[in-house]
Amino acid sequence: xxxxxxxxxxxxxxxxxxxxxxxxxxxxxxxxxxxxxxxxxxxxxxxxxxxxxxxxxxxxxxxxxxxxxxxxxxxxxxxxxxxxxxxxxxxxxxxxxxxxxxxxxxxxxxxxxxxxxxxxxxxxxxxxxxxxxxxxxxxxxxxxxxxxxxxxxxxxxxxxxxxxxxxxxxxxxxxxxxxxxxxxxxxxxxxxxxxxxxxxxxxxxxxxxxxxxxxxxxxxxxxxxxxxxxxxxxxxxxxxxxxxxxxxxxxxxxxxxxxxxxxxxxxxxxxxxxxxxxxxxxxxxxxxxxxx
Amino acid sequence: xxxxxxxxxxxxxxxxxxxxxxxxxxxxxxxxxxxxxxxxxxxxxxxxxxxxxxxxxxxxxxxxxxxxxxxxxxxxxxxxxxxxxxxxxxxxxxxxxxxxxxxxxxxxxxxxxxxxxxxxxxxxxxxxxxxxxxxxxxxxxxxxxxxxxxxxxxxxxxxxxxxxxxxxxxxxxxxxxxxxxxxxxxxxxxxxxxxxxxxxxxxxxxxxxxxxxxxxxxxxxxxxxxxxxxxxxxxxxxxxxxxxxxxxxxxxxxxxxxxxxxxxxxxxxxxxxxxxxxxxxxxxxxxxxxxx
Numbered sequence: 193x194x195x196x197x198x199x200x201x202x203x204x205x206x207x208x209x210x211x212x213x214x215x216x217x218x219x220x221x222x223x224x225x226x227x228x229x230x231x232x233x234x235x236x237x238x239x240x241x242x243x244x245x246x247x248x249x250x251x252x253x254x255x256x257x258x259x260x261x262x263x264x265x266x267x268x269x270x271x272x273x274x275x276x277x278x279x280x281x282x283x284x285x286x287x288x289x290x291x292x293x294x295x296x297x298x299x300x301x302x303x304x305x306x307x308x309x310x311x312x313x314x315x316x317x318x319x320x321x322x323x324x325x326x327x328x329x330x331x332x333x334x335x336x337x338x339x340x341x342x343x344x345x346x347x348x349x350x351x352x353x354x355x356x357x358x359x360x361x362x363x364x365x366x367x368x369x370x371x372x373x374x375x376x377x378x379x380x381x382x383x384x385x386x387x388x389x390x391x392x393x394x395x396x397x398x399x400x401x402x403x404x405x406x407x408x409x410x411x412x413x414x415x416x417x418x419x420x421x422x423x424x425x426x427x428x429x430x431x432x433x434x435x436x437x438x439x440x441x442x443x444x445x446x447x448x449x450x451x452x453x454x455x456x457x458x459x460x461x462x463x464x465x466x467x468x469x470x471x472x473x474x475x476x477x478x479x480x481x482x483x484x
Numbered sequence: 485x486x487x488x489x490x491x492x493x494x495x496x497x498x499x500x501x502x503x504x505x506x507x508x509x510x511x512x513x514x515x516x517x518x519x520x521x522x523x524x525x526x527x528x529x530x531x532x533x534x535x536x537x538x539x540x541x542x543x544x545x546x547x548x549x550x551x552x553x554x555x556x557x558x559x560x561x562x563x564x565x566x567x568x569x570x571x572x573x574x575x576x577x578x579x580x581x582x583x584x585x586x587x588x589x590x591x592x593x594x595x596x597x598x599x600x601x602x603x604x605x606x607x608x609x610x611x612x613x614x615x616x617x618x619x620x621x622x623x624x625x626x627x628x629x630x631x632x633x634x635x636x637x638x639x640x641x642x643x644x645x646x647x648x649x650x651x652x653x654x655x656x657x658x659x660x661x662x663x664x665x666x667x668x669x670x671x672x673x674x675x676x677x678x679x680x681x682x683x684x685x686x687x688x689x690x691x692x693x694x695x696x697x698x699x700x701x702x703x704x705x706x707x708x709x710x711x712x713x714x715x716x717x718x719x720x721x722x723x724x725x726x727x728x729x730x731x732x733x734x735x736x737x738x739x740x741x742x743x744x745x746x747x748x749x750x751x752x753x754x755x756x757x758x759x760x761x762x763x764x765x766x767x768x769x770x771x772x773x774x775x776x
Contacts, residue, residue: 200570204622204643207567213543220512220539224526234516234526234535237694243526244696247512248776251505254546275499278492280776330496351496402529404536484540484572 211300211479212257215293218475219250219286222467225407227449229415229442230423230435230456231467233408238460245282252276253290260294261301266317267324267365270294274328284334288378288422288464289471291325292389295382296472300479307386314382317365319358325365327352337375337425377421377465381472388414392473396482403474403484411470412449415439415463422464435463503592503771504549507585510767511542511578514759517699519741521707521734522715522727522748522755525700530752537574544568545582552586553593558609559616559657562586566620576626580670580714580756581763583617584681587674588764592771599678606658606674611650613657619644629667629717669713669757673764680706684765688774695766695776703762704741707731707755714756727755 199205209217223246226233237243256273260266273290299309330351339347345357346368358368369379381389392410399406416439423432435456441447456462474482491497501509515538518525529535548565552558565582591601622643631639637649638660650660661671673681684702691698708731715724727748733739748754766774 200623201625204567204619206571206623207544207547207564209540209544209568209571213546217540217543220543221536224535224539242694242696242776243516244513244694244776247516248501248509251509251512252499252501254505255499272499275496276501279498279501282776327496331492331498333493402534402536404534484534484536484574 209478210258211261211297212254214300214478215257215260215297215475216250216254218293218471218478219253219289220247221404221407221474222289222471223247223250223286225404225411225470227453228408228411228467228470229439229449229453230461230463231411232462234404236453236457238457241282241285245280246285248280249277249282249285252279253286256290257293257297260297263298263301265321265324266294266298266313267321267327269298271324271328274331278331284332286468286471287328287332287334288468291328292378292381292468292472293475296386296389296475300475305476305479307390311383311385314369315366319362319364321365322358322363322368323352323355325368326350326354326358335422335426337372343371375421375424377418378468380421381469386472388418388469389472390476392470393476393480396473396477397480403482407470407474410473411466412439412442414469415466416443418466420463420465422466423461427461431461435461501770502550503553503589504546506592506770507549507552507589507767508542508546510585510763510770511545511581512539513696513699513766514581514763515539515542515578517696517703517762519745520700520703520759521731521741521745522753523703523759524754526696528745528749530749533574533577537572538577540572541569541574541577544571545578548582549585549589552589555590555593557613557616558586558590558605559613559619561590563616563620566623570623576624578760578763579620579624579626580760584670584673584760584764585767588678588681588767592767597768597771599682603675603677606661609657611654611656614650614655614660615644615647617657617660618642618646618650627714627718629664635663667713667716669710670760672713673761678764680710680761681764682768684762685768685772688765688769689772695774699762699766702765703758704731704734706761707758708735710758712755712757714758715753719753723753727753 224234226235253273253276255276256269260269295310295313299305329348369383373380373383395410396406419432438452442449442452516526518527545565545568547568548561552561587602587605591597621640628640661675665672665675687702688698711724730744734741734744
């Protein structure tokens with residue numbers, strides 16, 4: 193829980209946000225942050241993937257966060273978040289962010305929002321959690337890397353149909369994420385100690401600009417450091433390298449963030465993994481008392 | 485409830501938004517709609533009243549809408565919405581919108597979202613509801629008209645301190661709103677059959693532009709028709725007439741909506757009542773199945 197402003201001008205005690213509401217607000221603040229080159233933000237959108245669809249996604253995801261905070265298993269909570277998030281026609285708005293957030297919400301619900309606890313929760317998951325994770329892919333199309341031929345039976349795009357294979361092989365959600373950590377930044381973050389999430393949360397806690405300005409700066413900083421795996425998946429490694437190089441150029445003052453943003457939108461290059469980590473960082477900062 | 489898209493690409497049944505979630509989403513879509521001259525929107529904000537604070541306000545208001553949909557009394561539900569909404573440092577983000585929405589949410593919760601039912605609910609309120617309404621003013625400073633000297637004991641800014649006077653005089657929430665309907669467009673709408681709210685809901689249901697574009701057009705159309713009473717309260721009648729005249733000029737193509745918007749923001753003229761009605765209209769349209 194957070195140190196939020198707790199009383200009105202006449203002393204009335206304001207309602208604190210719940211942990212699930214902080215997760216919902218993190219999704220909203222993430223998409224509101226601008227400029228966030230290549231991604232939908234409050235000033236940029238695609239005709240078929242619009243700002244308003246992210247708002248609807250955040251509204252719908254809340255139910256999943258609420259049960260995560262109450263201690264329901266990760267797979268159940270995540271599937272529920274996606275079932276709610278996907279009730280809009282834009283498709284995948286916040287799939288990765290909801291995945292990254294769910295163990296953080298569970299940890300916060302246990303009063304132990306720290307990186308080790310969140311990654312331990314991922315490690316403690318069961319085969320049922322893996323099944324819930326696969327089922328979540330039945331609600332919405334998500335761009336994922338082509339699996340190697342040996343893994344075809346475990347392609348996440350099979351959704352709930354993969355259940356027998358998961359059960360036969362005894363794969364937990366933690367196992368599944370470990371296997372994709374090399375190619376998926378969200379999985380890497382979740383299984384590797386949530387390093388960037390908590391680092392960026394500290395960045396967000398500094399300064400007195402509007403929070404969405406701080407989040408946009410954090411987004412750019414991460415884009416300049418880490419290859420965005422969603423860009424690798426949707427395009428290729430070359431494109432991801434280009435994005436990272438140009439993010440550095442923006443930070444160095446060698447390119448305008450606006451021309452960078454316009455070019456990525458024109459080419460439909462969405463550094464979605466970077467945005468997912470920023471959403472996680474916003475949640476951590478809100479839980480620690482970040483004021484708006 | 486709504487006819488929302490109900491299944492994913494692989495047939496999974498998506499979670500429908502609840503009535504309370506539609507009310508929350510209406511607040512989010514309202515503030516996201518742009519350009520909305522004079523008001524905070526996704527491209528315009530004030531240093532001390534920011535877009536992100538409206539996001540937090542919508543997140544926090546949900547609890548009040550949830551109990552309204554479940555049939556809690558209007559006063560209890562509204563006070564709770566404001567207790568949650570005010571947990572940000574911007575102050576009054578959506579006080580009027582939450583007030584206008586609450587009877588609509590109650591009516592929808594009863595499966596009878598129509599103008600007559602919503603206004604009947606206002607008419608059926610009790611003294612306790614009036615007390616809850618007054619208490620809501622303890623959470624946040626709200627600009628209100630100066631009451632006549634004879635009404636000083638009933639100045640809403642007294643907040644919960646007005647309870648003895650309300651009880652002594654036996655005033656219900658409906659009575660209080662009736663008395664302010666002449667000077668307050670939200671009260672007029674609530675006691676007078678929610679005419680504009682349902683009219684604008686029909687406007688929002690037409691067209692295939694993004695919903696936030698339709699909402700911005702609906703805002704401008706109403707601004708050109710009705711004097712905004714919040715502008716009268718914060719400034720004066722002359723200013724409200726000017727705003728209405730210029731909204732008409734924008735519709736006639738005689739003034740740019742952007743120069744109009746910049747000028748109103750510079751002079752801090754916020755047609756807040758008009759925005760409140762648009763939020764109500766968005767809720768009605770969402771309940772009727774408006775897709776995003």
